[in-house]
Amino acid sequence: MSANLVTDLGNGISCIDTLLHEPGIAACYLIEQDGVAGFIDTGTSKSLPILMDALQRRKLTPEQVAYVMPTHVHLDHAGGVGEVMAACPNATLLIHPRGARHMIDPAKLEQGSLAVYGEEKFAQLFGRLLPVPEERVQSVEDGFELDFNGRCLTFFHTEGHARHHYCIHDRISHGLFTGDTFGASYPRLNQGRNRFIFPPTTPIQFDPEAWLLTVDRLLALKPERIFVTHFGVHEEPEKLGLQLKQQIKDYAETADDLANMPERARAIENSLTLQSVNFLLDQQCGLDPDEIAAYLRMDMALNAQGLEHWLTQRQ
Ligand SMILES: [Zn+2]
Structure with missing residues (x-):
C-alpha cells in the first residue's frame, strides 16, 4: 500500500485517503490515545485494506480499535462500517440515532444509494454493505461526551447536509471532525489565492436554514482546525465558515x-x-x-x- 495514503497530522491523528474515484477526494481519520484507537468515518467497503494498513503503520492492531465513528450514513463515509466492524472485534459503533437502524440493516440505505448513483456506479464505488450486529451499535445523543481513554470527544448533532449527521470536537487538537457539515474543499483546487469550499447538497436532506445555524454553532466552539472528509485538515475555520x-x-x-x-x-x-x-x-x-x-x-x-x-x- 502506498505510504502517501496515510498522513500523520499530530496529536495522535492520521488522515487516511480512502481512494474514492482517485486520491485526494475522500478521507477518514484514525485517532489514537495511548494505545486505544478509533476511526472517524471509514470510507467504502473497498477501503478496508487501507485502514488496516494505517493501523499497522501506527503499530496498532485491529483489536485495539475501540470505536468506529461514522459522521453520517452516506456511503462514502459509512459504506465500509460493516467491514471495519467485522475486522475490529472489540469496536463499538457510535452513530447518530437516526443512522443506527441503517447500520444494523443496510437494505434501505442501499436502495437509497442505488437511486442516487445507479447500479453500475454503485457497484463500482461502494461494493457491498455488511450489517452490524445490533448489540455492537450505540446511538449518541447531541452533546454526548466520550471518554476516549482520557481524551474527551464531544458529539454534536449537525443538521443541514443530513439529519443523521454528527460532528466530533476533540479538545486535544482543538479540532472538529466535520464529515460533510463544514463543506468540501479539495487540495487539488486549493492551489490559488483562496481556498474553494462548497456545501455538498447531496440528496435528500439539504436544509439551508438548519445548515447556516449549524455552521454558527460549530464556529462558536472556536475550533482551531477542521478535519473534513473531502478532503483533509483546514486551518482558519472562521474564514472558511464565512x-x-x-x-x-x-x-x-x-x-x-x-x-x-x-x-x-x-x-x-x-x-x-x-x-x-x-x-x-x-x-x-x-x-x-x-x-x-x-x-x-x-x-x-x-x-x-x-x-x-x-x-x-x-x-
Ligand atoms: Zn454526505
Whole structure:
C-alpha cells in the first residue's frame, strides 16, 4: 500500500485517503490515545485494506480499535462500517440515532444509494454493505461526551447536509471532525489565492436554514482546525465558515431562481459548475475551465440532484 495514503497530522491523528474515484477526494481519520484507537468515518467497503494498513503503520492492531465513528450514513463515509466492524472485534459503533437502524440493516440505505448513483456506479464505488450486529451499535445523543481513554470527544448533532449527521470536537487538537457539515474543499483546487469550499447538497436532506445555524454553532466552539472528509485538515475555520455560509445561501438562491426552468436539474448543475469555475479562475487555481468542470462533475451533478429534491419537496 502506498505510504502517501496515510498522513500523520499530530496529536495522535492520521488522515487516511480512502481512494474514492482517485486520491485526494475522500478521507477518514484514525485517532489514537495511548494505545486505544478509533476511526472517524471509514470510507467504502473497498477501503478496508487501507485502514488496516494505517493501523499497522501506527503499530496498532485491529483489536485495539475501540470505536468506529461514522459522521453520517452516506456511503462514502459509512459504506465500509460493516467491514471495519467485522475486522475490529472489540469496536463499538457510535452513530447518530437516526443512522443506527441503517447500520444494523443496510437494505434501505442501499436502495437509497442505488437511486442516487445507479447500479453500475454503485457497484463500482461502494461494493457491498455488511450489517452490524445490533448489540455492537450505540446511538449518541447531541452533546454526548466520550471518554476516549482520557481524551474527551464531544458529539454534536449537525443538521443541514443530513439529519443523521454528527460532528466530533476533540479538545486535544482543538479540532472538529466535520464529515460533510463544514463543506468540501479539495487540495487539488486549493492551489490559488483562496481556498474553494462548497456545501455538498447531496440528496435528500439539504436544509439551508438548519445548515447556516449549524455552521454558527460549530464556529462558536472556536475550533482551531477542521478535519473534513473531502478532503483533509483546514486551518482558519472562521474564514472558511464565512465562505461556506455564503455558498449555502448562493446554492439555495440558484435553485430558487431556476425552479421554473425546463430541465431545471440540468440548469442548476450548469449554473453551479459555472459559478465554481469562475471563482477558481479568479483565484488563479492553475487549472483551465474544462479541467475544473471535469474535476467537479460528479459533485455538481449530486448537488443539483439534492437541490432538485429540495425544490420538489417545498412545492
Ligand atoms: Zn454526505
